Amino acid sequence: xxxxxxxxxxxxxxxxxxxxxxxxxxxxxxxxxxxxxxxxxxxxxxxxxxxxxxxxxxxxxxxxxxxxxxxxxxxxxxxxxxxxxxxxxxxxxxxxxxxxxxxxxxxxxxxxxxxxxxxxxxxxxxxxxxxxxxxxxxxxxxxxxxxxxxxxxxxxxxxxxxxxxxxxxxxxxxxxxxxxxxxxxxxxxxxxxxxxxxxxxxxxxxxxxxxxxxxxxxxxxxxxxxxxxxxxxxxxxxxxxxxxxxxxxxxxxxxxxxxxxxxxxxxxxxxxxxxxxxxxxxxxxxxxxxxxxxxxxxxxxxxxxxxxxxxxxxxxxxxxxxxxxxxxxxxxxxxxxxxxxxxxxxxxxxxxxxxxxxxxxxxxxxxxxxxxxxxxxxxxxxxxxxxxxxxxxxxxxxxxxxx
Amino acid sequence: xxxxxxxxxxxxxxxxxxxxxxxxxxxxxxxxxxxxxxxxxxxxxxxxxxxxxxxxxxxxxxxxxxxxxxxxxxxxxxxxxxxxxxxxxxxxxxxxxxxxxxxxxxxxxxxxxxxxxxxxxxxxxxxxxxxxxxxxxxxxxxxxxxxxxxxxxxxxxxxxxxxxxxxxxxxxxxxxxxxxxxxxxxxxxxxxxxxxxxxxxxxxxxxxxxxxxxxxxxxxxxxxxxxx
Numbered sequence: 001x002x003x004x005x006x007x008x009x010x011x012x013x014x015x016x017x018x019x020x021x022x023x024x025x026x027x028x029x030x031x032x033x034x035x036x037x038x039x040x041x042x043x044x045x046x047x048x049x050x051x052x053x054x055x056x057x058x059x060x061x062x063x064x065x066x067x068x069x070x071x072x073x074x075x076x077x078x079x080x081x082x083x084x085x086x087x088x089x090x091x092x093x094x095x096x097x098x099x100x101x102x103x104x105x106x107x108x109x110x111x112x113x114x115x116x117x118x119x120x121x122x123x124x125x126x127x128x129x130x131x132x133x134x135x136x137x138x139x140x141x142x143x144x145x146x147x148x149x150x151x152x153x154x155x156x157x158x159x160x161x162x163x164x165x166x167x168x169x170x171x172x173x174x175x176x177x178x179x180x181x182x183x184x185x186x187x188x189x190x191x192x193x194x195x196x197x198x199x200x201x202x203x204x205x206x207x208x209x210x211x212x213x214x215x216x217x218x219x220x221x222x223x224x225x226x227x228x229x230x231x232x233x234x235x236x237x238x239x240x241x242x243x244x245x246x247x248x249x250x251x252x253x254x255x256x257x258x259x260x261x262x263x264x265x266x267x268x269x270x271x272x273x274x275x276x277x278x279x280x281x282x283x284x285x286x287x288x289x290x291x292x293x294x295x296x297x298x299x300x301x302x303x304x305x306x307x308x309x310x311x312x313x314x315x316x317x318x319x320x321x322x323x324x325x326x327x328x329x330x331x332x333x334x335x336x337x338x339x340x341x342x343x344x345x346x347x348x349x350x351x352x353x354x355x356x357x358x359x360x361x362x363x364x365x366x367x368x369x370x371x372x373x374x375x376x377x378x379x380x381x382x383x384x385x386x387x388x389x390x391x392x393x394x395x396x397x398x399x400x401x402x403x
Numbered sequence: 404x405x406x407x408x409x410x411x412x413x414x415x416x417x418x419x420x421x422x423x424x425x426x427x428x429x430x431x432x433x434x435x436x437x438x439x440x441x442x443x444x445x446x447x448x449x450x451x452x453x454x455x456x457x458x459x460x461x462x463x464x465x466x467x468x469x470x471x472x473x474x475x476x477x478x479x480x481x482x483x484x485x486x487x488x489x490x491x492x493x494x495x496x497x498x499x500x501x502x503x504x505x506x507x508x509x510x511x512x513x514x515x516x517x518x519x520x521x522x523x524x525x526x527x528x529x530x531x532x533x534x535x536x537x538x539x540x541x542x543x544x545x546x547x548x549x550x551x552x553x554x555x556x557x558x559x560x561x562x563x564x565x566x567x568x569x570x571x572x573x574x575x576x577x578x579x580x581x582x583x584x585x586x587x588x589x590x591x592x593x594x595x596x597x598x599x600x601x602x603x604x605x606x607x608x609x610x611x612x613x614x615x616x617x618x619x620x621x622x623x624x625x626x627x628x629x630x631x
Contacts, residue, residue, distance in 0.1 A: 001508070001515050008503035296499040299460055301488025301516050301564075303481065397460045400495060401451075 002306065006313035009286065010321075017318060020282045024322025024376065025329055027275045031372050032330020034267050036338070036362030042260045044360055046246075046253050048188045052126050054249045055218035056227045059234065062242040064215055070099050070170060073213035075240050080217055083237060089225040094121035096216040097201050099208060101167030103147070105155040112151070112197045114165055116204035125220055128185070128198060135159030135183035143203050144182035148193035152184050159184055165197060170209045177207045272375055276383040283315055283387035294391050295399020304392040311391050315384030316377075323376050327369065337362045407568055407600055408434040408457055413466035415452050415623075426452040428623040429466065434568070437598040439591060441605050441614035449623040450604035451572055457602065458491050458570045459483045471567060488516055492561030494571035494603075498553040500545040506556045507532060507541040513564045531559035535589065551582025558590060562599065571603035575610055587613045 010017050050056060059080060061072035074080065077095060084090045097116035102109055119138040123129040128146070129137035136159075138144050145163060147155075157163060159181055166176040179199060187193050205211050221227055227245035234243035247254045287294070294307055341359040415427040427449045434440055442450050455461035456468055459475045467476045470490060478486060487493075500509045510528040519527075532538040535555040545553050554574060561569045571590070575583035591613055593599050603610065611617060619627040 001504075001512060004508075005501065005503055012503060292497075292499065293501065296495065297501070298484065299458075299487065299493055300513055300560075301484055303484055306516075397455050400499065 002310050003313055006310050007317055009290075009310075009314050010317045013286070016282055016285065020278055020318050021322040021325070023278045024275060024319065025326040027271045028323060028326025028372060028376060029329040029333065031268060031271050031375075032327065032364060032369070033333050033337075033362065035264055035368055035372070036330075036334035036364040037342070037360065038260055038264055038267075039364060039368070040338075040342075040360040040362045042257060043363065045188075045256065049250060049253060050220075050246050052128070052131060052187055053189045053191055054246050055125055056221040056225070057219050057231050057234070057243060057245045058249055059217040059219075059238070059241050059243045060215065062240070065242065068098060068100055068215075070097075070168075070208055070210065070213070070215065073097075073210065073215050074217060077214040077217060080234075080238055080241065084217070084219055084234075087230075089221050089230060091220045091222050092121070092124040093217065093219045094118060094125040095201065095214045096122075096218065097204050097208065097210075097213055098215040099167045099204065101165055103151070103155065103197050104164050104166065105157045105161065107156040108154055110151070110154060110195075112147075112165070112195055113191075114167060114197050114199060114204060116199050116201035118201055122198070125218055131185040131187045131192070132183040133186035135181065137183055138200065139182055141180055141182060143177060143179045144200065145179035146183045146185055146198040147181060148185045148187060148196060150190075150194040151197070152181070154194075157181050163197075165199070165207075167208075169207065175207055177203065179203075268372075268375055272379040275376070276379050279315060279318070279380055279383035280386055282318075283311065283384055284390060286314070287311065287387050287391045291394055291399045292401075295394055295396045298392075298394075299396040299400060307392050308388045311388035312381065312384045315380050315387075319376055319380035323373060323380075326376075327373060330364075330372070331369070334362045334364050405436050406433055407436045407438075407471060408432070408602070409469040410453075410457060411467050411469075413453070413456055413463045413468060415449070415456065415461070416464045426623050427456070427463070430620075430623070430625055431466075432618060432625065432628075434600065434602060436567075436600055437594070438600050438602070438616055439594045439614055440602045440616040440618060441611055442602065442618045442620060443605055443611055444620035445606060448620040450606075450620055452623075453620065454570050454572050454602070454604050458493060459487050488513070488564065490567045492564060492566035492569040494554070494557050494561050494569060494574045496573040496576045498545065498550065498557050498577070500553055500556055500560070502545050505542045505544055506537060506548065506552075506559075509545070509556055510559050510563045513560055517564055527563055528559075531562055532556075534593075535559050549582070551578050551586060554578060554582070554586055555589065558586070558593075562593065568600035568602060571601065573604055573606075575605065575607050580609070583607065583609060 059074060061074055064072040081093060084093050095118060099114050101112060101114050103112040123137065132146065133149065152158065155163065161181045163179050163181060164176050165179055166174060169175045185192055205213055221230060228247055231243045231245035231248065297307060298304065338361050341361050343359050345358050410430055410432045413427055413430045414425070417424040417426055430453060442453060444450055452461065456463050463476055467474050475483060475486060501512060504512060507528045510531055511524040514524040514527060529538060529541070532541050535558065537552060537555050540548060540552060548556065575586060578586060587610060590601055594601050605611060616630045618625055
């Protein structure tokens, strides 16, 4: 009956309870939507980096990272490729040759990272082909090169223009090759957009004078793979090479992930605090206007602990009504926008400048929803302590004779 | 008849302002089982204070109160709550029913606190509502009942716990004369039929006329005690 009294008390003042429930709904919705939006920002950025740039993991010669000297090629790439292809968690693999050099057009010249790829493998790992905005993805022409939009703009070249790539070969001699711009890439990644040139591996290896050299093996993994654990496993298997997961390759992404997590937590605390004050205010009013009734209950023989529990139950009931509705509203919004996306084209220049996609797809995991539910319940319970404590402070005699 | 309530040299001093107020001055009173006693006197004479102390709702500044030989003035608050629940029935001036419960639920509530079974609670609640002539209003909430009807439910609630005695503080103060008379007749009947002990405070002459014993207070002291 305690629960029955508490439930009916919740609906005694429908307007007041409605305001609290409404604030709960808005708070939880805002949390879910805010969380989903931030998550999409983060996931979009990380996924874009993993998909088009760094992959889930990479393997190099241990010295290669230091100055990207072409002589530091992977010792036994075939063995590594065979091992990787046998791993269930590894989805796709590609090999690359890498050299730093200059790219020049008839108008401009600039530093560039020249990446020699196998078009088919690369398309599967980094989906490079999907980034071609103008021209073609490695057509059957002599010495094709793909460059980013920004770089093309800087060099003042278009698809089919000619450019010259200059770099040092394996003997330290300056060598150059004439390439045709086969395609212009449109990518959120600044590295791809501004400072990379993708060529055929056979072309670059020939110019470098190291036909079979592999400087980088990149791989993607299946959903749910612990990339850090896999990279540790590969390090153990191939101690002569350096294997790094995306977290190790790009600590800034990890930092960003943690930073976003911290912002989300701050957001949660702010919303929960607002919610808590709303609950305290409402429940205190509910207690103050029922002083006499609470006094009667205690006079009749209701223990203070039961009165305390009754007020707590009332708050829980408020949360049980507001919580699921807010969660439902949040889930519906996140699901809908997760499907349709939030078009931020109006801010595309600014977003692209910092490496983000124009369209964001909010998403929130089950854990995030559970955290919100637990957060709301804890907040409601904590917020109800003070009004419940206040309720049992009254002396029954004084309470009964209060107005 | 056995002594049910024994108040000895009970005094109560309130310190609500800087000047102490003596609400009761050495009141000694014995109430036997089955009595129908009215504590009367003008406003501010200490009737409600005496009733609160006899009911264990308030502590005397001096003196002691024994119920069935148990000194309730030395009891801890938590023990007093239990004691009140099982020993005393209360009827308040302003009915004070729980507004969100129906008439039947209000009666059941006290038995729920006593941890009585659902079946037992229901049977007793219906029995009391029938006795009060209120069975047709069993599922109505206090807000849907008249003052007289609410006070009947309050009496039923007080009787529901099978208390040793019932304390009623100005039970007719908010009732019209017909409702007040009906309520008093009902209480007197219950007193006669069930030997239930009633102690009530009043300054209503109609109530005084029905009482078999009149204890008159003035300035916190008993000035007369008449049994008729």
